[in-house]
Each structure stands twice: as structure tokens, then as C-alpha cells.
Amino acid sequence: MTKRILTLALAVIMTAALFIGGGQSALAAETGSTGDAAGGEITVGIASDLDSSLDPHVSSSLAGTREVLFNIYEGLMKPDTQGNLIPAVAEDYTVNDTADEYTFTLREGVRFHDGSEVTVGDVVYSLTRAAGLETGEPLMATLAGVASVEATDDKTVVVTLSAPDAEFIAYMTAAIIPDGSDPADGIVGTGPFKYVSRSVQENIVIEKFDEYWGEPAKADRVVFKIIEDGQTMVMSLRSGAIDMAAHLDASQVAELSGLNVLEGSMNLVQAMYLNNARSPFDDPLVRQALCYAIDKQMVIDLAGEGHGTPLGSSMYPAFGKYFDDSLTDYYENDLDKARDLLAEAGYGPDDPLKFTIAVVSAYTPHVNTAQVIVELLRQVGVEAEIKQMENAAWYSEAYQGRDFDATITGMDASTLTASALLGRFVSDSPKNFIGFENADYDAAYAAALATTDEAEQTAKFKECETILTENAANVYIQDLADFVVTQPDVEGYAFYPLYVMDMSTVYRAG
Amino acid sequence: MRYILKKTGVLLITLLLISLLAFLAFQIVPGDPTTKLLGSEYSPERAAALREEMGLNRNVLVRYVDWLTGFVTGDLGVSYSYGMGVRQVMEGKGVVTAALSLMAWLLVIAISIPLGITLARWQGGRLDRACVAMNQVFMAIPPFFLGILFTYIFGLVLHLFVPGGFISPQSSFWGFLGYLAFPALAIAIPKAAMVTKLLRSSIINQMGENYVRTAYSRGNSRWGVIRGHVLRNAILPVVTFVAMTLADIVAGSIIVEQVFALPGLGRLLLASIGNRDYPVVQCIVVIIAFVVVFMNYLADVVTQYIDPRVRLA
Numbered sequence: 119m120t121k122r123i124l125t126l127a128l129a130v131i132m133t134a135a136l137f138i139g140g141g142q143s144a145l146a147a148e149t150g151s152t153g154d155a156a157g158g159e160i161t162v163g164i165a166s167d168l169d170s171s172l173d174p175h176v177s178s179s180l181a182g183t184r185e186v187l188f189n190i191y192e193g194l195m196k197p198d199t200q201g202n203l204i205p206a207v208a209e210d211y212t213v214n215d216t217a218d219e220y221t222f223t224l225r226e227g228v229r230f231h232d233g234s235e236v237t238v239g240d241v242v243y244s245l246t247r248a249a250g251l252e253t254g255e256p257l258m259a260t261l262a263g264v265a266s267v268e269a270t271d272d273k274t275v276v277v278t279l280s281a282p283d284a285e286f287i288a289y290m291t292a293a294i295i296p297d298g299s300d301p302a303d304g305i306v307g308t309g310p311f312k313y314v315s316r317s318v319q320e321n322i323v324i325e326k327f328d329e330y331w332g333e334p335a336k337a338d339r340v341v342f343k344i345i346e347d348g349q350t351m352v353m354s355l356r357s358g359a360i361d362m363a364a365h366l367d368a369s370q371v372a373e374l375s376g377l378n379v380l381e382g383s384m385n386l387v388q389a390m391y392l393n394n395a396r397s398p399f400d401d402p403l404v405r406q407a408l409c410y411a412i413d414k415q416m417v418i419d420l421a422g423e424g425h426g427t428p429l430g431s432s433m434y435p436a437f438g439k440y441f442d443d444s445l446t447d448y449y450e451n452d453l454d455k456a457r458d459l460l461a462e463a464g465y466g467p468d469d470p471l472k473f474t475i476a477v478v479s480a481y482t483p484h485v486n487t488a489q490v491i492v493e494l495l496r497q498v499g500v501e502a503e504i505k506q507m508e509n510a511a512w513y514s515e516a517y518q519g520r521d522f523d524a525t526i527t528g529m530d531a532s533t534l535t536a537s538a539l540l541g542r543f544v545s546d547s548p549k550n551f552i553g554f555e556n557a558d559y560d561a562a563y564a565a566a567l568a569t570t571d572e573a574e575q576t577a578k579f580k581e582c583e584t585i586l587t588e589n590a591a592n593v594y595i596q597d598l599a600d601f602v603v604t605q606p607d608v609e610g611y612a613f614y615p616l617y618v619m620d621m622s623t624v625y626r627a628g
Numbered sequence: 629m630r631y632i633l634k635k636t637g638v639l640l641i642t643l644l645l646i647s648l649l650a651f652l653a654f655q656i657v658p659g660d661p662t663t664k665l666l667g668s669e670y671s672p673e674r675a676a677a678l679r680e681e682m683g684l685n686r687n688v689l690v691r692y693v694d695w696l697t698g699f700v701t702g703d704l705g706v707s708y709s710y711g712m713g714v715r716q717v718m719e720g721k722g723v724v725t726a727a728l729s730l731m732a733w734l735l736v737i738a739i740s741i742p743l744g745i746t747l748a749r750w751q752g753g754r755l756d757r758a759c760v761a762m763n764q765v766f767m768a769i770p771p772f773f774l775g776i777l778f779t780y781i782f783g784l785v786l787h788l789f790v791p792g793g794f795i796s797p798q799s800s801f802w803g804f805l806g807y808l809a810f811p812a813l814a815i816a817i818p819k820a821a822m823v824t825k826l827l828r829s830s831i832i833n834q835m836g837e838n839y840v841r842t843a844y845s846r847g848n849s850r851w852g853v854i855r856g857h858v859l860r861n862a863i864l865p866v867v868t869f870v871a872m873t874l875a876d877i878v879a880g881s882i883i884v885e886q887v888f889a890l891p892g893l894g895r896l897l898l899a900s901i902g903n904r905d906y907p908v909v910q911c912i913v914v915i916i917a918f919v920v921v922f923m924n925y926l927a928d929v930v931t932q933y934i935d936p937r938v939r940l941a
Contacts, residue, residue: 163792169709170707170709170711180667302711317891318710318721318891318896319721319891319895319896319899320794320796320891345889346886346898347886347887347889349776349887350779350887350888351792353776353780353791353792354793357783357792357793358790359790359791359792359793359889508902509902510659510663510902510903510904511659513659513663513664514658514659514663515659517668517670518675548670548672549668
């Protein structure tokens with residue numbers, strides 16, 4: 119019966135196709151050719167529209183905006199694929215012994231997209247603006263420690279800090295824009311691509327900048343096409359409407375045969391973040407019990423089809439020296455121990471631990487993780503309930519309002535610094551949404567920032583990570599796998615240890 | 629004349645109420661425009677400063693009246709999430725949704741009216757039995773699923789169009805219509821199934837009336853009876869329904885626009901709700917509400933035109 123219905127359905131659909139298909143074949147041919155005709159044009163699918171402001175100094179909440187702007191703007195320094203900071207608009211820099219004075223020498227012949235050459239005036243203006251030296255309100259929180267920015271001659275800029283910060287150089291990726299300009303009036307940077315246009319919910323177009331100081335972009339033009347729906351993204355890749363898409367998950371990749379699939383990592387810390395400030399997770403025993411009960415590898419296998427890197431603290435492997443792999447298995451999966459700890463905390467079969475896990479419904483990997491965790495916790499008699507939320511509601515209630523028991527999300531780093539990941543757990547940080555309070559942590563973190571000795575700094579940051587793990591601040595899960603899929607003829611994409619999408623190396627082969 | 633005035637008054641009051649409800653709804657849901665703008669950079673101080681700057685800490689009714697005055701005088705406000713005028717943001721989006729909805733609606737009429745009549749004419753025949761069975765299936769398929777099915781069959785297997793490769797009306801008008809044909813069909817099929825069913829049963833119901841027996845006795849064939857006598861009566865409930873379908877289609881295009889990556893009002897509405905971008909949401913809600921109320925009104929007028937019995941003095 120079902121088969122008959124199916125056959126009928128198909129027959130009707132086919133007839134309908136004839137009905138309206140008349141003029142369509144010509145159209146298909148026409149659209150199919152637009153991609154090739156432009157030669158070096160690459161169309162990239164992105165999952166959300168950019169922020170209202172493309173101002174590089176306004177700290178954006180959307181990683182999706184940052185990853186696109188990475189192609190347009192550059193700072194004195196920029197990150198490379200290995201996680202090193204390399205000079206960009208600056209040619210070189212020196213730091214004094216107390217790590218509170220950074221001296222930059224400008225690179226010769228760096229031009230803005232409007233054709234003018236970058237001068238010390240532009241650099242001073244950009245950094246003064248980003249650090250809010252004139253308004254008293256820093257646009258970029260990372261630059262809050264800047265005391266002054268001065269040009270000592272026409273090639274040298276000195277940045278003085280109010281307190282030593284050995285990590286400061288990583289913040290010098292802050293974009294350099296022309297003196298006196300406001301990105302609201304026009305987007306002008308020094309990157310390998312220049313901004314062309316944006317169309318609400320349709321696309322953002324950038325073009326190769328011919329006078330770029332460094333390795334020129336390979337593609338002539340890149341179109342970022344906004345496709346919110348995950349299934350539509352897959353269809354668009356299969357149909358060839360887009361050349362490339364990043365941040366796909368394993369289930370989407372499974373539908374895409376015949377295309378290039380690159381596997382990297384998302385560079386974020388996915389965890390079940392626990393509200394340390396209130397019951398039941400103000401009790402470290404309960405937090406530790408959950409750590410013992412949740413088998414990370416099981417989560418990765420079931421929710422991510424085996425792709426993902428297990429983590430044990432708020433640090434991911436791409437950070438190299440700061441990453442401490444010994445913390446990954448600090449809590450060896452042990453259900454008996456979990457039950458014992460729960461009993462010690464006063465929970466048992468008669469009075470089970472109950473809590474809700476808030477998760478943004480649009481983020482499938484986090485929702486899947488939540489579902490596996492609920493099942494794993496059931497084994498030790500914990501009754502967790504998933505609360506799926508819309509993005510804005512999650513931000514407002516859970517993140518900003520700090521009204522949640524537990525939430526599954528991913529925390530990424532906007533700069534190549536350990537602080538980007540660890541700073542939020544300092545007791546009085548406005549970003550400390552889990553309400554973690556630990557005097558040892560605060561001391562270790564402050565010590566790490568104050569020292570200029572690299573080895574000591576690394577040791578202090580590792581100490582921070584260890585404190586987070588030992589106190590079971592959160593149930594750390596993994597760094598999610600990140601799949602980039604391209605058409606077979608599109609090559610050259612490289613992953614960064616940051617959430618960026620560098621299109622300058624991407625090209626169409628042949 | 630009085631009738632039209634009264635209807636227009638009802639229309640305006642309805643729109644006013646809907647816009648007010650939409651405005652108030654945002655007071656209940658968690659989060660406001662600052663939520664998305666600040667995101668993880670949130671701090672209570674920054675949020676408070678931004679709210680002050682955006683005028684969000686004023687009384688909700690004051691803000692509503694503010695918005696309404698602007699709207700009535702043609703100032704649609706500035707979108708929070710795009711930083712440009714609402715009119716500018718919506719530019720071009722309305723055309724996509726209007727073209728899609730109209731095309732879907734015409735498809736509904738083009739499929740269901742002839743089909744409904746044909747089925748009723750040969751009631752109980754092979755085609756009728758097959759279609760009645762199929763009807764249930766098609767009525768039950770949600771448009772977004774048909775959309776996914778269509779992108780697969782027509783796009784990936786038959787290569788009739790490039791899924792995700794939307795063509796703007798500026799670059800090629802026929803290409804634009806061609807691309808829209810598929811989402812339009814996905815929206816139209818379930819509705820067409822409903823209208824067909826309604827028309828068929830409406831005709832069959834009428835066939836049992838006394839005047840039909842009289843018409844037969846005058847020597848009419850079944851087709852003659854349907855064409856000359858029954859159709860006029862049977863079509864009445866269908867007209868109202870078809871008119872209301874357009875309203876449904878406009879509202880239903882929201883999901884289908886996602887599936888086909890169409891830059892229409894529906895997708896904009898969805899994103900704007902997520903961004904808590906009130907000015908944009910308000911504007912789209914009023915447009916959709918207008919279409920719904922207006923089509924209802926139109927259905928009344930057309931019904932009167934066809935059937936003098938309901939014509940009011």
C-alpha cells in the first residue's frame with residue numbers, strides 16, 4: 119500500500135514537473151554558469167547574517183562577523199595558521215623588560231583600500247579609538263590597560279600600559295583604520311580583500327585588494343552567502359550554488375559525497391557550564407560527581423559520530439604551550455564514585471538530584487550533547503531535563519541574567535591569549551557567568567598577567583586550568599570538530615587556531 | 629457605502645490591535661535588542677547605557693505611540709540589527725514574498741478548480757478514487773517537507789534549478805520567476821488538495837438538492853447540470869476559502885523561504901524576531917495582518933457579487 123502511494127506521489131510530482139518545467143532547463147544552465155564565468159569568484163555559505171556594525175573596534179558578539187572581517191582588516195600584528203603572531207602593519211616590535219611599553223616600527227608601503235599609505239597617525243588614531251583613550255570607555259575590552267599611544271617619529275609608535283601585561287602583543291591584532299575615519303561611513307582596512315557591498319540576509323561581497331603588502335589573495339572576489347538553514351546549506355553545496363561552507367557537523371558531511379571535506383576543530387571549549395553560585399552546583403561534590411558520571415568519549419561518539427577532541431579544562435589543544443593534556447582524564451569515568459559523591463552530598467534514590475540544562479535549540483551539536491548527557495546521568499540516578507531556548511532568550515536569561523542550573527555551550531577565544539579563555543573565571547569578571555569564585559584562581563591569574571617571564575606565565579595559566587579542573591567548575595566535554603566542505607575544484611583552505619575564515623589562500627583550481 | 633465604511637473601520641481597528649499585541653509580546657519574551665547587540669560582551673552597565681541610548685527604558689505605551697505615529701506618517705524607524713532604515717532593509721524582500729505568494733495562489737486555483745470539477749463530474753470513477761486517496765496525503769504534507777523533496781528531485785536529480793542559487797529579479801526576471809516556481813509549488817500543493825476536496829464535496833452535496841432533480845428532468849446531462857446550475861451554488865464556500873488561502877500562503881511562506889534560501893519577508897521576520905529588532909518585526913507583522921484581514925474582506929465582497937442572496941442593502 120505504502121509503495122503504491124509512493125509511486126503515485128512520484129508520478130504526480132513528475133507530471134507537475136512537466137507542467138512547470140518548460141522554461142526551466144534554460145534557466146538551470148544559465149545559473150550554473152555564473153560561478154565559472156567570473157573565474158576567480160568563490161561563494162561561501164555562512165550560517166548567519168553579520169552584525170549591524172562592521173566596526174572592527176566594537177567588540178562583536180558574533181564570531182560569524184569576526185571571521186568575515188578577518189579578511190578585510192588587519193592590526194599591527196596578525197595570527198598565522200600555527201597560532202603565532204606575525205607582524206602585519208608593523209614590521210617589527212620590541213617590549214621593555216617590565217612588559218608595559220611596546221614599541222612598534224611600521225612596515226613600509228602598507229596601503230589602505232582607498233589607496234592611501236598607512237602612517238603613524240592612522241595607527242595612533244586607530245589604537246586611541248579602540249582603547250577609548252579620549253572617551254574613557256574602551257571599545258575593545260582587551261585594550262582597557264592601554265595608558266597612552268604615541269608616535270615618536272614617522273615610523274615608530276609606542277604603546278604604554280598602565281600595568282604590565284606580557285600577553286598584550288596578541289591584542290595588537292586590533293584593526294588599523296584611516297585617521298579620523300568611522301567604519302559606519304565606509305569600511306576601509308589594509309587586509310587582502312576590500313569590502314564591496316552587503317545585502318541584508320543575502321550576501322556580503324569582498325574583492326581582492328591589488329595593492330596588498332603581503333601575499334595577494336588568490337581569488338578575485340568572494341561572496342559570503344547567508345543561508346541560515348542547515349539542510350539548505352547542504353543542498354546548496356550539493357547543487358553547486360555555493361563553493362564552500364565551514365562549521366558543518368558530522369551528520370551534514372555524511373550527506374555530502376564527492377566534495378572535499380577538511381576536518382579541523384572549532385577552537386572552542388564545549389562544556390556543561392555549571393552555575394557555581396547557586397544550589398545544587400554550589401556544592402563541589404555534586405559538580406565532581408557529574409564529572410565522574412559523564413563519559414566524554416561516549417558523548418563524542420554518540421553526539422559527534424566520533425569526531426571531536428576531549429577536553430578537561432578551559433583550554434583547547436590549538437593553544438599549544440598552554441594546553442595541559444594531563445587534565446583531560448582527571449576525572450576517569452567512574453559511576454560508583456559518582457554515586458558515592460552524590461550520596462555524600464545528600465542525594466540518593468529517594469531524593470535524586472534534579473536540574474535543567476539550558477541549551478540554544480539552533481545549535482544542534484550542543485543539543486545532541488545535552489541529550490547524551492541526560493542519558494548518561496540517568497545511570498547514576500540524576501534527573502536532568504533539557505530546556506531548549508531561543509538564542510536571544512538564552513543570552514538574556516542564562517548568560518547575562520545568570521539564571522540557569524547548567525548550560526551546554528562553547529566558549530571561544532577572540533584573541534590568541536590564554537586570558538581570552540581563562541579571564542572570565544576571575545571572581546569579579548563581568549563575563550564570569552558561572553559565578554566561579556576562587557581566591558587561588560584569582561591570584562594565579564593575576565600572577566600570570568604580571569610576569570614577563572614566559573615560562574612562569576605558562577605555568578601560572580596552567581595552574582589556573584588545574585584549579586578549574588580540580589574544583590570541577592564545569593563538566594568539560596570537547597573541542598568540537600569543524601568540517602569545511604568545498605567543491606572538488608576549490609582548494610587552499612587552511613584552519614587557524616582561532617574562529618576565523620581566511621579566504622586569501624582559497625582558489626579555484628584549473 | 630455604510631457597509632464598506634464599517635468594514636474599513638473594522639480593518640483598521642484589527643490592524644491597530646495586532647500591532648499593539650505584537651509590540652506587547654516583546655515585553656513578555658526574555659531579551660531585548662541590547663541582548664543581541666552586546667552578546668557575550670554584556671555587562672549590566674553597558675546594557676543600561678545602551679538601553680538609555682536606544683530609548684528602551686521609556687514606558688512601553690509611550691514607545692508604542694511613538695512607533696505608531698512614525699508608522700502612520702511614513703517613518704518606519706531604524707532597524708536595530710542592521711543600523712539602517714526599515715524601509716531600506718525591507719527593500720526587495722516584499723517583492724520576493726509577494727511574487728512567491730501570488731504564484732502559489734494562482735497555482736492553487738489553476739490546479740484545484742478544474743480538478744475539483746472534474747472529480748465531481750466523474751464521481752466514483754477511477755481518477756476520482758485515486759485522487760481522493762492522494763488528497764489525504766497531499767493535505768497532510770507540510771510545505772517545508774515538500775520543499776526539501778523538491779530541492780532533491782527537481783534540483784539535485786533533474787537539475788531543473790539550482791537549490792540555493794536564488795536569482796534576483798534585477799539580474800533576470802524570468803530566472804527569478806523560474807526559481808520561485810518550485811517553492812510556490814511546494815506551498816500550493818497542500819492548499820490545492822484542500823480546495824479540490826472542498827469543491828468536489830460542495831458540488832456533490834449540491835447534486836442532492838431538489839433543483840438538481842428539476843434540472844435533470846429538463847433533459848440536462850450531468851455535466852450540463854453541474855455547469856449550468858450547480859457550480860454557481862457550489863463555488864460559494866470555495867471562494868471564501870480560496871481568498872483566505874492567500875493569507876495563509878503569505879504567512880506560510882516563512883518556513884519555505886528558509887528551505888529555498890529566498891531573501892523574503894518571512895526569513896527577515898524570523899531573523900528579526902531572533903534579534904529582537906522591533907521596528908522590522910512590527911512592520912512585517914502589520915503587512916501580514918493587513919493581507920489576512922484584507923483578503924477576508926475581499927472574500928465577503930466577492931461572495932456578494934456571485935450570490936445576490938447575501939447582498940446587503
